[in-house]
Amino acid sequence: MPISPSSSAQEARENVARRLRELRRDAGLTVAELASACGWHHAKTSRIENAKTPPSPTDIRLWCATCKTPGRADDLIAASLNAESMYTEWRRRARLGLRQIQDSYVKLFRSTGLFRIYSPTLVPGLLQTEGYARALLSANARLLDIPDDADQAADARLERSKVIHEQGHRFVLLIEESVLYYQLGDSDAMAAQLGYLFTAGALPSVSLGIIPSATRERVLWPQELFHVYDDTLVSVELISAQVNITQPTEIALYREAFEQLRSMAVYGADARALILKAIAALH
Numbered sequence: 001m002p003i004s005p006s007s008s009a010q011e012a013r014e015n016v017a018r019r020l021r022e023l024r025r026d027a028g029l030t031v032a033e034l035a036s037a038c039g040w041h042h043a044k045t046s047r048i049e050n051a052k053t054p055p056s057p058t059d060i061r062l063w064c065a066t067c068k069t070p071g072r073a074d075d076l077i078a079a080s081l082n083a084e085s086m087y088t089e090w091r092r093r094a095r096l097g098l099r100q101i102q103d104s105y106v107k108l109f110r111s112t113g114l115f116r117i118y119s120p121t122l123v124p125g126l127l128q129t130e131g132y133a134r135a136l137l138s139a140n141a142r143l144l145d146i147p148d149d150a151d152q153a154a155d156a157r158l159e160r161s162k163v164i165h166e167q168g169h170r171f172v173l174l175i176e177e178s179v180l181y182y183q184l185g186d187s188d189a190m191a192a193q194l195g196y197l198f199t200a201g202a203l204p205s206v207s208l209g210i211i212p213s214a215t216r217e218r219v220l221w222p223q224e225l226f227h228v229y230d231d232t233l234v235s236v237e238l239i240s241a242q243v244n245i246t247q248p249t250e251i252a253l254y255r256e257a258f259e260q261l262r263s264m265a266v267y268g269a270d271a272r273a274l275i276l277k278a279i280a281a282l283h
Contacts, residue, residue: 009243010051012083017051019076020063024049027067037066054084088242094146098137098153102160108229109163116228116258118174121182123193126161126171127200127208131189133157139184143239164205171206174261176222177213180278187282194282198275201268209265210274220260228254 024034024045031049035042038059047053048063055063057077064073093101117124123132137157138150164171180197183190201208227235234245234254245251266274 009083009087011247012079013051013054016055016076016080016083017049019072019079020055020060021049023064023067023069023072027069029067034063034066038062055080057081088244090140090241091144091146093242094141094144097147097149098141099149099156102153102156106160108233109160109169110166112229113169114228114230115169115171115173116255117171117226118223118258118261119179119225120176120222121179121225122184123175123179123197124173125157126164127173127197127206128157128161129189129193129196130154130158131185132193135185135189164203169205172209172262173206174209174211174258174265176211177274177278180210180275181281183282191279191282194275194279198272198279201271207267208271209262209267210271211261211264212266212274215264218264220257220264223257223261226254226258228258231255 024031027034029037031045032042035045038045039062044053048055048059057080060076060080061070061073064070064076093104115126117126122136125133128136134150134154137153138148141148141150163169180194184193197208200206225237228251229235231251232246234251236243236245245254265271
């Protein structure tokens with residue numbers, strides 16, 4: 001089962017902290033001596049070395065210069081920035097609006113050959129209709145207490161979703177049956193969404209699996225919403241943040257979890273029957 005989704009980000013931070021600590025020790029400096037040379041309080045050095053506070057690029061350059069290893073600064077800055085990008089708060093990402101977040105995925109989507117997506121609570125973004133996406137994004141804006149640009153963000157989400165009609169991509173999508181009953185938007189919007197799901201599984205590049213609620217002796221319980229992009233990146237969505245996982249052993253763990261979840265799903269006519277049942281429940 002996947003371990004804490006923020007572990008990759010924390011491990012990356014700790015790796016940067018460890019390398020900085022080694023530079024200080026190799027230079028024969030104490031925590032207080034390095035802090036004095038850099039012009040900050042010794043507590044800041046301790047926080048950086050214990051991965052409690054991420055160092056800024058300026059901090060790293062000062063650190064390396066003090067340790068007489070200025071040539072190490074660029075690599076350490078890159079590693080530190082990468083570590084911080086692994087765990088990104090939604091409020092920080094959404095400071096320019098929800099539409100900007102949608103647009104930020106276009107390059108990744110275009111460069112990905114195989115998408116594996118598991119969602120226990122929502123229709124995956126790639127299969128969302130306008131009304132459903134607008135209701136979801138507007139709810140997100142209210143939760144995060146940010147300006148609501150859900151109309152523009154929904155348009156951008158539908159635009160980026162056109163990738164499912166482009167050559168060179170495959171999409172393996174898994175949802176829990178309960179997703180079909182979590183109503184977002186009014187009944188008409190939900191009916192349109194379920195109607196689209198009914199036909200989306202027939203798209204040549206799409207495999208849509210639904211894990212029935214009545215599944216007995218599940219091999220794996222419902223997990224957090226996650227995307228696997230090829231075999232190089234896993235993106236996990238939390239309430240407060242997005243976690244990007246690049247460590248191969250963790251990616252392998254999510255792939256294994258995906259396959260176990262996939263083994264419980266139904267497809268084709270059986271999946272369509274579950275969707276029809278949910279559509280009937282709307283009336």
